Amino acid sequence: MTGTTGAPSARADMVRNRHLLLAAATAAFAECGVDVSMGEIAQRAGVAKGTVFRHFATKDDLLAAIMLQLLDRLIGAADRLLEADDAGEALREFMTTGVESLAADRAFCEVIGRPSLQHAEVRDAIDRLCEVVEALTDRARESGAIRSDITGTDIVLLLGGIHQTAAPLLPAQPQAWRRYLELAFDGLCSADARELPYPPPTVLRINDPSAVG
Amino acid sequence: MTGTTGAPSARADMVRNRHLLLAAATAAFAECGVDVSMGEIAQRAGVAKGTVFRHFATKDDLLAAIMLQLLDRLIGAADRLLEADDAGEALREFMTTGVESLAADRAFCEVIGRPSLQHAEVRDAIDRLCEVVEALTDRARESGAIRSDITGTDIVLLLGGIHQTAAPLLPAQPQAWRRYLELAFDGLCSADARELPYPPPTVLRINDPSAVG
Amino acid sequence: MTGTTGAPSARADMVRNRHLLLAAATAAFAECGVDVSMGEIAQRAGVAKGTVFRHFATKDDLLAAIMLQLLDRLIGAADRLLEADDAGEALREFMTTGVESLAADRAFCEVIGRPSLQHAEVRDAIDRLCEVVEALTDRARESGAIRSDITGTDIVLLLGGIHQTAAPLLPAQPQAWRRYLELAFDGLCSADARELPYPPPTVLRINDPSAVG
Amino acid sequence: MTGTTGAPSARADMVRNRHLLLAAATAAFAECGVDVSMGEIAQRAGVAKGTVFRHFATKDDLLAAIMLQLLDRLIGAADRLLEADDAGEALREFMTTGVESLAADRAFCEVIGRPSLQHAEVRDAIDRLCEVVEALTDRARESGAIRSDITGTDIVLLLGGIHQTAAPLLPAQPQAWRRYLELAFDGLCSADARELPYPPPTVLRINDPSAVG
């Protein structure tokens, strides 16, 4: 019956702190970029600096945890949309969710290529995301909703690209990404276009020069 | 007879150092992001730390100088392409040049929204770039090469977005951006698509919340 | 039973460090002037550089803290002497204490007109000092111990002046200030002298050109 | 006939530059204190930084040269006043000149105890100043204008002390030193006072602990 007693156990406190920290860090990174200090994050979470390090041994670990959160959310969304009737619409919805998530997070662009993304867990999550999006994309392709030479990894990559396209506008026009999402989607649909000039990425090994794919 | 003397003047050395520095800084920022230290840049350029500051009073000034370099290159390219016969092809060529330039520069994404971009010169260069690309886009639109609801600022923004899309792949596949450039271009051409859901940006005032355009 | 535990608490250590730092900084500023580096001060206090900044956010804050220390000591001394029977002797004693305190501090002269003296706390302390010394002076004047045209602010200013007079001698003759204190006091007592040629300062707003008093 | 030709010789230029520099440095030190940079001084003098160093090998040398200038002026003044009829008035006039000179120079107080004052030339000038002021003081003492236990070195030291007394007021009340000069003079005249409690300084070896006088 652990967890049902009135007084919060030390364990429960820890869980709560972890959530507090994750939330505070997400907000801090989103607003200020990856250069926010651990001190600022601790302050936002209302805990002492030492507590941050008890939960996340290094700043990179914290960053990784946040990325993991985002990735898990996306994986979940993609998973659910696998059940949808209209495969094309499902893909579009997934991308909407994806770009919207990124749009709230100034850190994402900065974080690409940081050591944090070399955390095994993050890499695994990216792999899983690519897999499920691959499935989503297969269905859309098979249903004729998108052209034939688009892969799931393309879709995953486009999320960041679309976000970046709109990024400079976001402070003034927080919804501007919708324009570029649609534009990208139109590209994905143009069935009559000649084939894309460069082979699709097979694996997504971020910043890993050994993965000459 | 200026410039024909054999011995390098102090002035000539200074110009050389400035070039050395600009090159070293471009490379350093591209590889390591905006957080490379001025010391690292000095070392790469083979000069003392003080010399960096003699040429660029602050780190932001150096960053601005580099951005200016990039912007000027793009402005020049766009200017020249204004003379081309095939307006659609000209636009595509401009975008190719643009994305290629960005692809060499990891700092670009990070730099969006930094104070350096509030340097008047940088803002002016962005304005000029938008203007000339607007002209380029007008011609392409009028010739029917691209759909009617695309503006020059869209194009400028897409440069960064396309680059970002491919960015995670670049260490392993340095040409991967070509795929996403083509994909984006297909989007620009899909004449039968419904109109884009969000109005085009009118001005590009990076990170300026007052510019609700 | 607070304070009776054997092991020194972190808090107690901090207080000790703060005292160590204040002492080290006072000595360092006194010996070397305001240009001693924070590093030197840290070293003298036997702590790391970061610790100095944890206690005093900027060098000016540290300087202000030291000045505050000195001022508080003087205010306390003046306060106590307000109770003395012989008003003239009380004033003389206060000045003795004052000059003696300054004599240990080479930084005092340099610090006049530095931003640190614009710290509100320091200004307030100077105001308070002037007030209590004004009272001390009033009593001395009323008792006929000093001439009629001398104000408390004159006295406060004289402290620095007497110290400065002897300053060049202090390394070789640490007590030399006593000679000039006595000389100044004789000036304060010369009842038969004609009135001083320039009006007394009303307020002491150090380095504030707007305070044309 | 050197120096009478129309075209300025290199030598004449150098002399002019030296004067320019001395003037600029005096003004700069007076306004900003000893921490003005050599660059600022060069700029004020309208010459390049290298030129400053050709004339004054180090910053301390420049500081010494300026102090020398001031000391020479004071020596000259004292010399001339040796001829005056009223010995007491002559001393008072000398002190007026002296304090006035110091009042224009924020650097003076800061410079006491700097290595620059250990320049042999500066020490010699101080010795000469003390000598001639000693003579001036002797005459005043003999004429009964001042008390018997005051020496020339006392007078020289008082110059700095009187200046310092008024220093905090000078930005707002540039003439305030007159008040404290008069006050000091009254002290010097109080014939009925008991003897000063500490022996007079015999030599003035600024900041030289070996000169236990």
Added chain:
DNA sequence: GATGAATGAGGATTCATTCAT
């Protein structure tokens, strides 16, 4: 002799991380 570019030691300050309580 004058110039001003280059040097590099040194300074204030920040911040991730460690550790005693």
Added chain:
DNA sequence: AATGAATGAATCCTCATTCAT
């Protein structure tokens, strides 16, 4: 497990001084 004080490496930047032209 939480705290927050201490650490010290790293950063940007300044400035006296040197030196090639």
